[in-house]
Amino acid sequence: xxxxxxxxxxxxxxxxxxxxxxxxxxxxxxxxxxxxxxxxxxxxxxxxxxxxxxxxxxxxxxxxxxxxxxxxxxxxxxxxxxxxxxxxxxxxxxxxxxxxxxxxxxxxxxxxxxxxxxxxxxxxxxxxxxxxxxxxxxxxxxxxxxxxxxxxxxxxxxxxxxxxxxxxxxxxxxxxxxxxxxxxxxxxxxxxxxxxxxxxxxxxxxxxxxxxxxxxxxxxxxxxxxxxxxxxxxxxxxxxxxxxxxxxxxxxxxxxxxxxxxxxxxxxxxxxxxxxxxxxxxxxxxxxxxxxxxxxxxxxxxxxxxxxxxxxxxxxxxxxxxxxxxxxxxxxxxxxxxxxxxxxxxxxxxxxxxxxxx
Amino acid sequence: xxxxxxxxxxxxxxxxxxxxxxxxxxxxxxxxxxxxxxxxxxxxxxxxxxxxxxxxxxxxxxxxxxxxxxxxxxxxxxxxxxxxxxxxxxxxxxxxxxxxxxxxxxxxxxxxxxxxxxxxxxxxxxxxxxxxxxxxxxxxxxxxxxxxxxxxxxxxxxxxxxxxxxxxxxxxxxxxxxxxxxxxxxxxxxxxxxxxxxxxxxxxxxxxxxxxxxxxxxxxxxxxxxxxxxxxxxxxxxxxxxxxxxxxxxxxxxxxxxxxxxxxxxxxxxxxxxxxxxxxxxxxxxxxxxxxxxxxxxxxxxxxxxxxxxx
Numbered sequence: 001x002x003x004x005x006x007x008x009x010x011x012x013x014x015x016x017x018x019x020x021x022x023x024x025x026x027x028x029x030x031x032x033x034x035x036x037x038x039x040x041x042x043x044x045x046x047x048x049x050x051x052x053x054x055x056x057x058x059x060x061x062x063x064x065x066x067x068x069x070x071x072x073x074x075x076x077x078x079x080x081x082x083x084x085x086x087x088x089x090x091x092x093x094x095x096x097x098x099x100x101x102x103x104x105x106x107x108x109x110x111x112x113x114x115x116x117x118x119x120x121x122x123x124x125x126x127x128x129x130x131x132x133x134x135x136x137x138x139x140x141x142x143x144x145x146x147x148x149x150x151x152x153x154x155x156x157x158x159x160x161x162x163x164x165x166x167x168x169x170x171x172x173x174x175x176x177x178x179x180x181x182x183x184x185x186x187x188x189x190x191x192x193x194x195x196x197x198x199x200x201x202x203x204x205x206x207x208x209x210x211x212x213x214x215x216x217x218x219x220x221x222x223x224x225x226x227x228x229x230x231x232x233x234x235x236x237x238x239x240x241x242x243x244x245x246x247x248x249x250x251x252x253x254x255x256x257x258x259x260x261x262x263x264x265x266x267x268x269x270x271x272x273x274x275x276x277x278x279x280x281x282x283x284x285x286x287x288x289x290x291x292x293x294x295x296x297x298x299x300x301x302x303x304x305x306x307x308x309x310x311x312x313x314x315x316x317x318x319x320x321x322x323x324x325x326x327x328x329x330x331x332x333x334x335x336x337x338x339x340x341x342x343x344x345x346x347x348x349x350x351x352x353x354x355x356x357x358x
Numbered sequence: 359x360x361x362x363x364x365x366x367x368x369x370x371x372x373x374x375x376x377x378x379x380x381x382x383x384x385x386x387x388x389x390x391x392x393x394x395x396x397x398x399x400x401x402x403x404x405x406x407x408x409x410x411x412x413x414x415x416x417x418x419x420x421x422x423x424x425x426x427x428x429x430x431x432x433x434x435x436x437x438x439x440x441x442x443x444x445x446x447x448x449x450x451x452x453x454x455x456x457x458x459x460x461x462x463x464x465x466x467x468x469x470x471x472x473x474x475x476x477x478x479x480x481x482x483x484x485x486x487x488x489x490x491x492x493x494x495x496x497x498x499x500x501x502x503x504x505x506x507x508x509x510x511x512x513x514x515x516x517x518x519x520x521x522x523x524x525x526x527x528x529x530x531x532x533x534x535x536x537x538x539x540x541x542x543x544x545x546x547x548x549x550x551x552x553x554x555x556x557x558x559x560x561x562x563x564x565x566x567x568x569x570x571x572x573x574x575x576x577x578x579x580x581x582x583x584x585x586x587x588x589x590x591x592x593x594x595x596x597x598x599x600x601x602x603x604x605x606x607x608x609x610x611x612x613x614x615x616x617x618x619x620x621x622x623x624x625x626x627x628x629x630x631x632x633x634x635x636x637x638x639x640x641x642x643x644x645x646x647x648x649x650x651x652x653x654x655x656x657x658x659x660x661x662x663x664x665x666x667x668x669x
Contacts, residue, residue: 029646039632040639041619044597045612052608055649066646075637082633086626097624104616143641151646240612 023064026262029151030067035164036074043069046239070144081122163190163239171198179320188256202256210235275314276350278327285311294324327351391420392509399514403523407468417457424452435477481509521554544572561667562603570596581635598659
């Protein structure tokens, strides 16, 4: 067999997303994370607008950056706005479509005072829910994280681009990743109501963003401006109509993402070993003991082995984790907490079995 | 009449006037003896250059025989000149319960623009000395306030379109969640009409929006079922199709999409259900499309052959 094909096959096993798409560097998946008050379809549009700007920018290799969105919803809050809209349109003998025209800012768009008042009341009444201290994340974070991991397992880097309340999701989800996963996952925050970007990354908030100014009291300070014009004719908060239309904010967001794009294929992940001897209470080595290593972040079994004739065990190719190691035979059981650091290290940990049966 | 009675009792004069008004009012308000069935003519679209005939039943619902002498069909509104009664041969006397078929012919000039034309048809009784109001074909324009309406009003709404369209469902189309779809094409009739009237010059855009409309229908229909809602959303590739049809102008594609959704969510119930369905989508993270395959992916998102359409 041609040696090049063999080499390609071997590399593809390690970096499948890289080789088959012809990307000379590590591939990146950019994930747009929407805020509340956004339909799933709108999230898809925001992602596409971001993709459109990114792929037009210089320094971006089209074959290396893919896009998706992590949709989150908080429909009980939105339903309040909708119900207020139903009541208001009835009161004013308007059509239901008039509510949606204001909501989607359908051209020819003339902001209606009644809708502005609705939104004002809505934001005011939901201020607590919107601010970072008490914002509730649904179980949708689990689904998001699983999808991020799918991308990471393909050898890709993941860049989260959360907008507005999506930042609470992105921050929480980043924290729940393992150290190794965090190394390959970054955040470029937009209009964040949070007081931090979880990975210490960059953020863009417009000084004219009315929502950020009035309803995000703990948020990172706004430092970017598109000028005095509110491009979405409303609250200068919309990802599509303000942040992606305004030249300053758009360029800043795109530049922040580009700055994170890899320029080469990363080296294989560093690995460590964990080894030690299993003893019984009499100070004798225990051959044939079962040794298991669990990642405490997930409590998934990482690897297992058995001690040799000298009671010695060795676990190899370990990635960084806070782990729990246990050893046992029918007559006894022992365990210990161990930390596998990010740098390649040979960690040793002896285990003494108690008299407690397995 | 001895006029002295009015001098002796002046109030009698007013009593008589009131009596006369009451009789006249009652006559006007009384149910018409001749009744059109149906009382609305709202057919599927007619193409410019096309001639179409419609038949309506006229029935004597009165208590006795009806004399039809000097009866004429009066057409009013924008349909004048388009819709004419065929030679109406009413029997001279229509017995109680008797009914006749009356045909109307719509003749649409070839150059007639896409539009909806409305009007009314009513039977009137006309005095001999007012015959100058009739035209050659027997239709009569409303020229005299003295004409007496002998029938209820037959409301007519004609949709003139070279692209076939179902009738306007009107308010009836807002009753059920999924609306009315008389032509069974999976697209609500009011949306069918919205699409054609707003995008008459682009078959690609019309097909893309129909694709979206069908997807939105399923989204509403299955809103109570998370598994189905997720599956429907996954199968809904209409946004990618719109992106393909609009090419580089994504914002135009999205504005078109927004406009359709605004029309689609035209009742509180539809709005609430749409919001509920969105709630079931929380957590959804689609598999990314490789950016270097974007164009091919968008093209494949159209469930019709967009490239084969002329515009």
